[in-house]
Amino acid sequence: MDTPLPGNTKVTRQDWLDAATQILLTDGVERVKILTLANLLNVSRSSFYWYFESREALLTALLDHWIGTNTAALVAHAATQQPTITAAVANVFICFIDERQFNNRLDFAVRDWARRDPSVREVLAQSDEQRLTALAAMFGAHGYTPEDARIRARVLYYMQIGYIDADLQETTQERLEQVAHYIFAFTGQHATQAELDTFRTTVLSFSETG
Amino acid sequence: MDTPLPGNTKVTRQDWLDAATQILLTDGVERVKILTLANLLNVSRSSFYWYFESREALLTALLDHWIGTNTAALVAHAATQQPTITAAVANVFICFIDERQFNNRLDFAVRDWARRDPSVREVLAQSDEQRLTALAAMFGAHGYTPEDARIRARVLYYMQIGYIDADLQETTQERLEQVAHYIFAFTGQHATQAELDTFRTTVLSFSETG
DNA sequence: ACCCGACTAGACATAAGTGTCTAGACAGGT
């Protein structure tokens, strides 16, 4: 994904998608230009049209892929049973804390895209609703009232968005120090030291594998 | 700002800036095109070059204006003395809750812009630092330790960003209901009913005048 | 050896964007 392909390797449809994703992440949709992608792949611009009907088709494919992965990931994490609400929130954080923050920056890029494209906005709204519902259910499973669960889900969800948007250059360690405080904020109770330690190990192992 | 000028009125440099701001808010920097602005002002595209040396000059002017207003606003609100931390947080919320969310969406647009332009990123980083320092000082003034104040400032700040980014279609009333919970999260204590009532009146009067 | 499907390059047409230049409208001071 990060390294452009060597010139001799066969170019695939996925390569175009990867290149497009890369530009989408760093520069936004508006900068996803076919020539740019072709240069990244060391290939002629016109080859693009063998794999995709148009630029629009590429963007649609990109969006479809995003829905399939990013939304499902958070929903799955939120649905995983956890002994305490602290652990549950920590688990959700794991879903979005990793070295590259790949999916999250993509999430942001799509969010920006949605601002100027109504059809994308609709897809995003559905995804938001699914994720919020999953998070609210998570809080609900730990004794919060439906109203309170919904609010806390929103706070958690929107803060994650803002966190990504702020585009911090932090190490995993720095991030972890803050997450301890976040958990306090979201659950209304301090995490125990044991819980924090468990959380640290989990996240760290996650970062290394991802 | 929202209504395009009638054709007979004299076009000013500020009109170009306003039109550009409008597009920046709704569509992002990439869509700030001179022809688009000219059409909004019912004026020839080439007239633009009397007021601005280039498109780049327009964008720079736009950024300068944003710094002058948006950053100063939050810093001023954060520096205002408040009896309790709850009131202080509430006061900061006032700074960003209003019907149109004008400055905040602009803030978001600039944040997006910064992602692809290093010089903008630098300006934004300075602004972020100023605002975070102001918020941290606010928490510090109410007895939080420097470390805790800093973290809470960041949570508050980033959540506001995410809140704007989520681009909710809410009434002021709906927003207020949530803010009560936000305050709880940020201060670690429940707001008293009296404080919430005062907060409601303040925000509502602000919305009406703004 | 050949053929055919997968894939690519390059030439072309078209559109949209920036920026320049020139002629001139229009209002206010003299």
Add this chain to the structure above:
DNA sequence: ACCTGTCTAGACACTTATGTCTAGTCGGGT
């Protein structure tokens, strides 16, 4: 009446983007 500075329109040159069409390359199956 006429200048002069302010502002504008329209023609032009240039660049960059999308999308089309054609002629081909290249490898695997037969």
